[in-house]
Amino acid sequence: MAGIDTPMVFENLRDTIEALLISFSTGRFQVKSEQVQSYGAEESEGTLRIVQVFYSDGDYNEARSTRKFSAHDCTFEINYIASEPSTADLSVINNPLSTPAELATAIAAATDGTRIVNKSIDTLRRMISQIILDPVNNQLGLPQINGKNQVANPRLTNFRKDQINDTGILATVTASERLTVRVQESFVGATPAVAVQPAIELTNEFNTLTDPDGADPAISGADITTSTP
């Protein structure tokens, strides 16, 4: 069970999401888990486009809580950063023997970086969607416990692409979206490892939450019963 000095499920999930994305990143993008405040456009050029993932907010769901357990609706912010140069046939443009007609054709065929980076960020979004929402990855890297899933309802929402910036030598664009999931957290705080049997035990009509590992998510409604220890 999680306590004051042991990670909670959302912390483990943060690490497994990062590891999951890294496992697919080679040659496609790079993953950063920290929030970068200042960076150079060349750091995200081409297939070095950046995916930043970090736990950004969450709510303990009061309706799905007991004293020791709570559903935790987690939100992970996913930020995308991409940069691209323009492209052209440099074998013609840099060839001193090229004729004006050949140069004109090569220049006319040159593609501006804003067009390329616009597609690059769409591609990146496609990649992340395919990884996160693949049913095979529905636990986002977290193992089952006693045959029960730890993650419920992974959803990608609120994708938003920002305005393309082309004032520099590279065209750049950022985008963001949110990954929301529900997990179950447990709370023992700073109490010792050996739990003391409570005099009052919270039960509900569907689950008796006495097994902290692998218990089903709490269902709303709880009855208080007393028992003689």
Added chain:
Amino acid sequence: MDLRAHIANAGTKLSIEGNFGLPVILIDPDGVTYDTNEDGAQLKGQVLYDRDNELPESGDDLVVFEHRITLRKKALSRIPKAGEKWIVKYPLDSTDPSTLSTYFMSEKKAPIDGSSIGFITIFPGKLIQS
């Protein structure tokens, strides 16, 4: 003396092509190459390299190198216009002016045209093999 004409030529020539001028080669949309000024000397321009840039929507501080090439209009027999594609070659290292790199003036980045005293500033972008 027409002071404006004087500034547009002699004054701008000194400030742009003087000791800080670097060699520039332009190729226009018709494939015509311009590497000399009106006097037949090497075409030179003022080349500036660095600038911080901030993405207004994300609020992050994104550093993007912004190259600015300022040329005298009188030195050019054809002036780059907004909406045109040009090739621009210039040194990336001001201490090695003989080595030129190839950059691209996109049709999407209009040049700043200093009509009152005769200069034009273009903003090339990085260019790689397609």
